[in-house]
Amino acid sequence: MPELPEVQTIVDDLAAAGLVGRRIASCEVLWHNTVRPLSPTEFHHRIIGLRFASLARRGKYILFGLESKPASTGEGPQGAGAAQSLQLLAHLRMTGQFSLVSAEEAPDPHNRAVFTLDDGRQLRFHDTRKFGRLILAEDPERITGRLGPEPLDPSFSVENFYAALRRHKRRIKALLLDQHFLAGLGNIYCDEALYISGIHPLRKSDSISAKEADLLLATIREVLTAALKNRGTSLGDGETNYISDGRRGENGRALQVYGRKGQKCARCGSSIEKIYVAQRGSHFCPSCQPLKPNNPVSPARSGVDPGE
């Protein structure tokens, strides 16, 4: 399940593989809804001949900057006048993956869009469950502008986070999953961060103390940073891998509650429970994450004072 660390890993891999600068020689849309609301024909028509000019991530979106001007082969900022007219926004949802392979490579039945590049390689969008989306946007801000702050952005302060929590009365799990509140967290890292912070997923956000908010934001950052180092989480033996070059993310081992229903909490030995919050399976330890704040059970991170 691609969340911030997985999406960032893909962006980094695609950049390292030299996608930027390549021109789209041809494009084939194999599942019409992937490029909705455009038709495959219209999508093809608008993207053909454009050059990948930049690569970035915002929340769980991959942002491919596209330029119409042909690549200048020389060094230097020669293409200064090229208008960055269009962006391709990719959202992987549940099972989306990108790969950058030789056009000779055997096609996969789950490929939903294939971009053949001017160097003979293909950028392939693979998506088993067909939830993923490729959006061509002239004003990507209309989409990305609605996203909440980036949790790893150092300018996003704990004061801002705490104030934002207090503005809502929602269950903390539902709020953290809301991309308009905070961009990039998904079910896995949300469960992990709440567990490590000792916060029950059903706690109302305005019941979170300043101290807890401090711990929670620090924990979210730790969890995401660790996952980034591990190239994200690839779950299950047979599960298809989102990693662009076929390598698996190694973060699965680090998960402490996600997918561990019925197993023992590593900290206290209680049985991990699973409930549904905001229609998502939510894993937590009932004794380490009490519903009531100010419970004497201390949070997981060592060296943290359990509260006032």
Add this chain to the structure above:
DNA sequence: AATACAGCCTGGACGC
């Protein structure tokens, strides 16, 4: 304002 739920999808796990 917050929540619930259907819809979008397929493959794997499960029970019989």
Add this chain to the structure above:
DNA sequence: TGCGTCCAGGCTGTAT
């Protein structure tokens, strides 16, 4: 073995 059923989940749109 093979079938049917359920479940997983991010996000949007609609209803409550």
